[in-house]
Amino acid sequence: MSEAAVPFDTKAEAEIKRKATANTISRILRYTVVRLFVLFITVTIAVYLTVLIANMGGYVDTIQRGQIQESVSMALATNPAFKMLSPEEKQSQMAAQIAIQEKRLGLDKPFAVRSFLYLKNALTLNLGRALQMASDSGSKQVKFIILERLPATLVLFGTADVFLFTLAVTVALSLSRKYGSFFDKLFITLAPTSAAPGWFYGIFLILIFAALLHWLPFGGMVSAPPPDSKLMYALSLLQHMILPVAALTLSTIFLSAFTWRTFFLIYSSEDYVDMAKAKGLTSRSIERGYILRPTLPTIITSFALLVIGAWTGAPIFETVFLWPGLGRALYTAVGLYDTPVIVGSTVIFAYLLVITVFLLDIAYALVDPRVKIGGGESRPQ
């Protein structure tokens, strides 16, 4: 509303602008630091809860003890010197060895202490050794098994999320522009189909495009054997990503577009939009400055929940598409009863969620002027 404002001389105006920008940046930085700190505490609690659930009733300990016993007895059985001993000596030797190993792994400490030990290990990504699984490079370290699979998951879900966000905003805007049209009604009608998760649509897509039409692969990330040249590798990756991304999109687009379109419609019925229209602004600038802008925070919140939902669904989604990511590692670990990998993957998922929340928080702060940046007193309301 610069027309209505008292005219400033340009120097003072620039000064105010500069100050405001500096102020905003410092506030956003402060906000970021505060959010990082809060989220660190959040993730610590989440990981601790994960450890507690994983070890409720000492279940993980029992497995670890069994593992120690087995490895000790195996080591002793293959030791030629051990064969000469009498049965009693064998027993005492074994008990001593087991005690040493248990002490080494901290199993002799009370659970309260052990749980914090496990927490520290989990937070520092010291996730232990897998019982059965191994990384492709042959390592038994859970950390490496997971890190090796993380890129696959990130590529798939990152692409899908960006694609989905762009598509849904575009569709929602165009639906809100001509609401009541055929496509608008179509999206309203189809919105309930979003009740089904991505993997469910995945099964149908695989059935149609892989099994019946043979157009696209059943699953996996690249064709086997992997292509040598980088370009072919990327193309093969793209080809394998079509079905999963389509499945994720199908399972959310109708509801998201419908909900977001409704947000747009709500904001476009605000008085200030009428005011802007009365002022004679173009419909394009009204859409961008007066409708999209105030709606974005709401949309980002809705999108954050959507992304988090997609993350948590990863184990089953990747299993259906045979995608060699973190989720499928978790599924394989369940099948093999590989406890360290199960706990490790869960911890990593917690981290992924925290990072997602953090990124979307920042985006939220950038688009929502109402966020009281840098803390401050809450207004008495």
Place this chain on the structure above:
Amino acid sequence: MRLKNIFKELSRYPSAIIGLVIIALLLALSVYAFVTIPYKQAVILWRGGEGIWYRNPKYAAPAWTNYFRREKLAESFHLSSLDGTAPKTVTPGETMDSTVITYTFDYQADGFPSDIAIFFTTVYTDKQPFVSISWLTPDGRNIPVFSGAIEKGEAIYFAQEIKLQRKLAGLSPEQGLFVADPEAGLTPPVKGIYQMVINGYTFTKGSSVDAEMVLYGKVSGIAGTDHLRRDIKVALLWGTPVALAFGLVAAVGTTATTMIIAAFGVWYGGWVDGIIQRITEVNLVLPFLPILIMVGTFYSRSIWVILGATILLSIFGAGIKTYRAVFLQVKESPYIEAARAYGAGSLRIVFSYLVPRIIPLIIPQLVTLIPAYVFLEASLAVLGLGDPTLPTWGKVIYDAQTNGALYKGLYYWVLEPAFLLMVAGLAFALLGFSLDRIFNPRLRGM
């Protein structure tokens, strides 16, 4: 809004009517499942192996798919001398008794069966009975199938008879026995009346030979069979009440608790609200499905434990923020101020003024949440973490996935449970959306 009015309103929405009709049908199916296959029997049937299901073929498509095929596939049937479907005559002799069992059937399918098996029930003291089996084709050929001594409870699977295969010019017996000329290779099966004759000889007093013949077709029953010869119908039927109950209980349990907690948080504000907000934030980054997977792997796969864990993890879910936003608005309403002015207590305000105010918002949400939980139960089953005793839709998909049903072209195996899941999910979603429009008329025009 009165219940009667709601129904009146609902009847104006075709999607709501469709949803309600489907839900009613699913409920009827659940009742039918309870009545025809009692719970205990369902569990026994689903966990039973070959002993129960030996008469079913493996990987058989539903029988009704034949209506859509030009070339009809063989249907399974069984004939037995024990129940009189195969006539048996015993002729006593001096040193031995001879038994003749004749199996007569009309074969009209355009395809071959998947196998033929004979299950013997013999009684003898020391010397085993001797049998010879011959196969009479409609065009009058007589093919000797098997001859040899038979033990108690022995079974002969034709597809595994190597000698017979050699006699049939290398064709697998379940195909070679039906072609006009095995030397000419695999030609369509000859249609007509086939006969299989078992000649049995018993050598001690009181001995007997009985046998059941099972022709395994390629289609079976209303729903087909899986890799363990089980009738998928059992799981489809029983999956209905399980899915409905899980979805409903989880949705109601979560929504009600979430709503009340959000109301208290908003009303008391301050540190109460703060703590609830913090718990929600922690809960948001708790990986929901992986934790359920952990619970399922480490503790119990019982559906009730999983249900409890689901509700616990969902109480402080995303809903709390939505409700909180609404409650924050409601809290500022003049009527709340009025209530405060007349001296209403906090509990009274929360339960009589705040909570009822957002029930219109809650009911549609609750109904739309049901499919999410129905699919959650299926998701867990597809991950192999389904309840070990209950047959459910998700478990059928799991079996199909692990046995590569889509690769093998056994589409019915995936499509049947997926169809039911979709129908159930869609029904609640349709109803929920219509309810949303009725209860939240602000959005009705949009």
